Amino acid sequence: GAGVSQSPSNKVTEKGKDVELRCDPISGHTALYWYRQSLGQGLEFLIYFQGNSAPDKSGLPSDRFSAERTGGSVSTLTIQRTQQEDSAVYLCASSLAVRARPSYEQYFGPGTRLTVT
Amino acid sequence: AQSVTQLGSHVSVSEGALVLLRCNYSSSVPPYLFWYVQYPNQGLQLLLKYTTGATLVKGINGFEAEFKKSETSFHLTKPSAHMSDAAEYFCAVKGSRGSTLGRLYFGRGTQLTVWP
Numbered sequence: 001g002a003g004v005s006q007s008p009s010n011k012v013t014e015k016g017k018d019v020e021l022r023c024d025p026i027s028g029h030t031a032l033y034w035y036r037q038s039l040g041q042g043l044e045f046l047i048y049f050q051g052n053s054a055p056d057k058s059g060l061p062s063d064r065f066s067a068e069r070t071g072g073s074v075s076t077l078t079i080q081r082t083q084q085e086d087s088a089v090y091l092c093a094s095s096l097a098v099r100a101r102p103s104y105e106q107y108f109g110p111g112t113r114l115t116v117t
Numbered sequence: 118a119q120s121v122t123q124l125g126s127h128v129s130v131s132e133g134a135l136v137l138l139r140c141n142y143s144s145s146v147p148p149y150l151f152w153y154v155q156y157p158n159q160g161l162q163l164l165l166k167y168t169t170g171a172t173l174v175k176g177i178n179g180f181e182a183e184f185k186k187s188e189t190s191f192h193l194t195k196p197s198a199h200m201s202d203a204a205e206y207f208c209a210v211k212g213s214r215g216s217t218l219g220r221l222y223f224g225r226g227t228q229l230t231v232w233p
Contacts, residue, residue: 004160031219043207043223050219059220091160095219105151106221108160 004109025094123224140208
């Protein structure tokens with residue numbers, strides 16, 4: 001079946017602009033995650049959605065970052081007033097219900113490469 | 118809290134040689150451990166995982182890893198490297214309870230180069 005998809009694959013934006021990154025998880029996966037991959041920080045957890053529960057936003061680096069998940073499926077990560085340090089690859093992952101079985105593996109999308117000029 | 122340390126940011130081997138990528142973890146509870154591979158401009162692909170049971174785990178592409186609780190290690194090996202194995206490899210431990218449930222904590226990655 002189809003894997004996790006993300007769009008756009010690349011995004012170049014000017015400092016101060018807002019950007020939206022989209023993630024389509026694997027059908028039937030109730031858990032969705034966002035991670036950020038940058039040279040200086042490696043792979044960092046950003047946010048986690050599980051079903052209808054309140055999301056775990058503890059990894060978001062600032063209040064300029066927000067995410068939502070509509071209808072338990074598609075998710076959008078929004079970065080407001082982008083800064084150069086936001087330049088990174090943003091990875092989305094999905095898995096089956098983690099609360100039922102924490103060992104379920106996460107499947108990753110190809111990522112969105114964000115460049116802030 | 119959980120964390121992972123990957124020893125060696127770069128490893129180079131000749132084609133046909135043994136591949137050994139080192140990973141040590143820290144976890145206050147029995148860990149769930151994963152190895153992912155990332156090819157250039159792609160996302161992460163799961164190689165293998167350890168949850169419970171057998172400590173020697175076999176994955177895709179001929180890779181395997183052994184969970185050693187006494188050494189808090191989960192090293193990745195492959196008996197004979199192929200050129201196609203050149204990629205970046207990430208070890209990760211998964212939060213298993215409480216506020217960390219579900220999230221992955223990654224090591225900094227090891228870039229594997231395979232020489233012909």
